[in-house]
């Protein structure tokens with residue numbers, strides 16, 4: 225911590241230092257530091273944190289993080305912010321949702337709170353875990369910088385071992401949501417730039433030896449009879465980790481090598497997980513004193529020609545896209561919100577959701593596992609990205625790795641998507657190919673996809689990326705952005721994909737209530753008509769193996785400001801109140817229920 229006399233000198237120096245942030249942009253908090261969390265006891269760090277927005281980055285320049293707590297009357301130098309007093313905000317939250325004057329704020333904000341510990345157990349290791357911080361988060365403990373994380377939607381851990389003292393410790397986080405060219409996403413998106421610590425923060429302890437990573441899956445060889453377990457451990461050397469799956473009568477030792485990795489394949493015949501029978505097995509792994517648990521489903525997803533098969537059976541993905549957005553809470557996700565989301569998807573007749581355009585709260589995939597929904601998960605390689613910049617690639621690959629490591633035990637997740645509507649350049653191809661390979665290296669049990677491009681002159685699907693992914697995602701807005709609806713039928717005829725196509729987006733804005741027009745663009749009626757026509761055309765294309773129209777709920781976005789939009793994208797089948805269903809809801813639900821009924825009939829007949 226800074227001595228008092230240093231503060232004034234530091235304040236002057238800070239006025240002229242334009243490289244003040246360089247030492248902090250380390251990205252040292254990344255996938256390497258992630259820890260498998262299943263079943264771990266955690267102390268919640270949610271609740272009130274003192275808070276201050278800091279447009280000019282005065283805090284980093286003046287080193288606010290190094291100030292000691294002091295009563296104002298005892299301070300001997302003037303100060304621009306006291307992290308230990310003043311306004312508080314709840315964590316998790318997005319500052320835009322807390323005060324009108326913070327609504328459009330983009331920049332740094334400081335969060336401070338105490339961590340009180342009676343004593344420090346020297347036989348243990350201590351960590352903080354942040355569920356997500358948007359976008360850049362620099363973490364400090366008792367005035368010391370511990371590292372920085374990039375990426376708005378994936379978790380990260382910070383090790384505190386050896387740095388804590390008995391009694392009061394201070395945690396500080398500087399969270400910055402500035403949109404810059406080298407980030408993922410870049411500067412322009414069609415969703416609101418919610419800043420803040422908007423997912424749970426927790427403190428936890430482990431033994432010296434710990435399980436960092438655990439991946440358990442059905443080997444996708446078509447026999448449905450082999451499971452593979454992979455662990456990564458760290459800490460004092462032990463030779464084995466013990467795996468138990470009581471429901472399968474499995475208790476086995478996984479040998480661990482000197483690098484801390486272990487892998488084991490064994491025979492088992494689990495009941496298979498599917499949306500109709502979402503069977504999950506309780507699993508535990510012990511490594512020394514460290515114990516983690518999970519609930520894991522086993523299934524095989526594959527593509528064969530233009531088919532997508534789940535457990536050997538061809539299926540149609542009856543989906544809907546969804547953002548993480550709430551009129552009152554912003555990007556903060558609650559259990560109630562997630563359960564409503566799945567209930568609405570169920571009413572719609574869905575067996576599948578596209579979680580757009582970034583990793584959603586980890587609870588989403590846990591619930592999908594339990595309730596029986598298939599998921600597309602995605603990282604925000606969205607629109608313009610600085611594809612030629614190695615730093616951008618590092619960021620994207622790290623976010624992808626964090627997402628995969630967080631969710632790869634979730635049977636519900638069947639697709640990793642590596643990008644959305646990016647221009648077809650060589651740099652983009654190399655970038656996205658690299659990401660698709662990363663998916664396969666980290667996870668042999670899922671398909672890859674991306675929202676690909678159409679050659680509008682020739683009216684056919686054409687994207688060099690398509691050769692490097694399993695499913696061609698297609699965002700098409702015929703009847704909305706693309707006026708000539710007949711072109712969709714032409715694309716259908718002119719395209720001859722060798723792999724399945726999933727319509728990852730389609731739709732139209734429909735504004736309801738007094739402000740909504742009665743007819744024409746932005747009317748509920750027009751939107752319904754687009755759905756009718758889309759369904760009429762798409763149902764005839766035999767290589768279209770699923771769809772996730774845009775979108776379940778209306779969502780907030782800065783760039784849409786016409787008199788009907790008012791800062792919202794109104795393509796939701798349900799309005800922003802998450803209650804009022806528009807006419808198009810019924811049209812899609814009739815279609816999906818029909819498909820489900822005929823699949824059911826076929827199943828009964830076979």
Ligand code: GCB
Nearest residue numbers: 414644645699729774793795
């Ligand atoms: C798209 C984007 C999505 C937008 C949507 C729209 O193609 O992928 O993020 O929100 O269109 O409504 O324009």
